[in-house]
Amino acid sequence: MMSYTAAESEAEPQSSYRRGAGLLSQSRLASGIRAVVSVPYMLGCAAALLVPGMLMLPLFLFKKRGATNRSNEEGGSLSAIKTLNARAVVAQVGFGPDHLAPKLMAHLSLTGPGLLGWLYTQAYSRSLVWGFQLTRRLWVEQVMRPFLGDTIKFAEFTYLQLRTCWLDDVVTRFVRDLQGGRGQLVILGAGYDTRCMRLDLPSAIDRFEVDAAGTQAQKRAQVAKAGLHDSGVRYVTCDFATQDWLAQLTQAGFDPKVPACFVWEGVCMYLPREVVEDTLTKIRSLASGSVIGFDCMEEAWVRSPTMQKLTQRAGESWYFGLKAGTESAFVESLGLRCLDNLRRDVLLQRYMPKGLAACIDFGAFILAGV
Numbered sequence: 253m254m255s256y257t258a259a260e261s262e263a264e265p266q267s268s269y270r271r272g273a274g275l276l277s278q279s280r281l282a283s284g285i286r287a288v289v290s291v292p293y294m295l296g297c298a299a300a301l302l303v304p305g306m307l308m309l310p311l312f313l314f315k316k317r318g319a320t321n322r323s324n325e326e327g328g329s330l331s332a333i334k335t336l337n338a339r340a341v342v343a344q345v346g347f348g349p350d351h352l353a354p355k356l357m358a359h360l361s362l363t364g365p366g367l368l369g370w371l372y373t374q375a376y377s378r379s380l381v382w383g384f385q386l387t388r389r390l391w392v393e394q395v396m397r398p399f400l401g402d403t404i405k406f407a408e409f410t411y412l413q414l415r416t417c418w419l420d421d422v423v424t425r426f427v428r429d430l431q432g433g434r435g436q437l438v439i440l441g442a443g444y445d446t447r448c449m450r451l452d453l454p455s456a457i458d459r460f461e462v463d464a465a466g467t468q469a470q471k472r473a474q475v476a477k478a479g480l481h482d483s484g485v486r487y488v489t490c491d492f493a494t495q496d497w498l499a500q501l502t503q504a505g506f507d508p509k510v511p512a513c514f515v516w517e518g519v520c521m522y523l524p525r526e527v528v529e530d531t532l533t534k535i536r537s538l539a540s541g542s543v544i545g546f547d548c549m550e551e552a553w554v555r556s557p558t559m560q561k562l563t564q565r566a567g568e569s570w571y572f573g574l575k576a577g578t579e580s581a582f583v584e585s586l587g588l589r590c591l592d593n594l595r596r597d598v599l600l601q602r603y604m605p606k607g608l609a610a611c612i613d614f615g616a617f618i619l620a621g622v
């Protein structure tokens with residue numbers, strides 16, 4: 253399978269990979285001690301979090317939900333906070349590339365606003381970070397293992413790590429291909445994405461973030477609280493389902509004639525198929541050399557009753573997925589070239605040291621270009 257980003261990862265293996273490999277080099281004695289310590293640690297954390305978790309459950313279950321997409325509401329998307337938290341945890345344990353994530357996560361809660369939720373989030377995240385330092389395991393995945401088998405080990409954390417590292421490479425390759433020329437980076441459905449602040453981008457690259465009003469307001473507040481420098485970022489508010497993001501982006505200074513790199517990380521599953529198609533069709537109308545990188549879930553996973561129930565209850569329903577193997581044809585049917593169509597195994601090899609992680613094969617990682 254061709255890969256637009258392979259050379260990038262081979263030329264300069266992600267520093268997160270090297271750090272992860274370093275975490276694994278340990279003596280047999282140390283591994284033995286860690287294996288023994290990890291069981292009581294894991295049980296202790298589960299027990300300590302279970303009691304407050306059960307007490308908070310009614311608050312969560314019976315909380316009044318507003319619209320079907322909470323991204324537009326005050327406080328914004330909780331799934332965006334969840335993915336930020338995962339990046340913060342893997343950065344803190346030593347192998348994640350998003351070193352700004354812990355700062356952004358500092359005042360946020362996985363259950364929405366409120367002191368109780370924040371305390372719970374802190375306890376949960378600390379237990380993962382300290383647990384990893386002690387045992388070289390993330391205990392949540394270890395707890396799930398007996399039920400779901402080996403594939404679950406590090407499942408969510410690894411999945412998010414893979415897509416973050418890969419999309420970092422997409423941006424790096426795009427910038428390199430410009431050879432000093434002018435370009436644009438657009439993060440669609442940015443959530444708490446930090447690339448505009450985190451990556452070493454030349455000044456010839458204009459930076460934009462697009463997201464729904466609620467999420468973007470919350471993100472900007474956290475950026476300010478954390479004292480991060482976002483003066484080079486142009487923020488564009490847009491509901492993809494009801495508004496024209498390209499028109500809004502252009503109003504904010506985006507130039508359709510200049511090549512652009514779009515990052516669409518963890519977003520298209522939340523959108524109806526026609527919105528996904530419309531988004532890709534709009535990209536096709538842009539300057540030659542423009543690309544869009546995104547992760548696309550498998551249809552069966554999106555449609556599964558469990559995921560439907562879970563995502564609806566969370567106020568962020570999933571709609572879009574594709575049958576495995578049809579992704580390239582899908583983007584090509586919309587007039588784009590498929591530059592990368594990668595699966596978990598390739599990215600595991602690129603970005604995660606053997607033994608540190610495995611994860612479920614949720615879907616494909618697609619890079620489409622004009």
Ligand SMILES: C[S@@+](CC[C@H](N)C(=O)[O-])C[C@H]1O[C@@H](n2cnc3c(N)ncnc32)[C@H](O)[C@@H]1O
Pocket residue numbers: 321323328329331332335336440441442443444445462463464467490491492493494516517518519522523
């Ligand atoms: C799972 S989060 C991913 C956030 C970020 N890209 C990341 O990977 O951390 C999904 C994001 O899509 C945004 N989103 C979902 N539906 C949207 C819509 N209809 N309009 C605009 N943004 C939307 C949410 O606000 C949220 O930021």
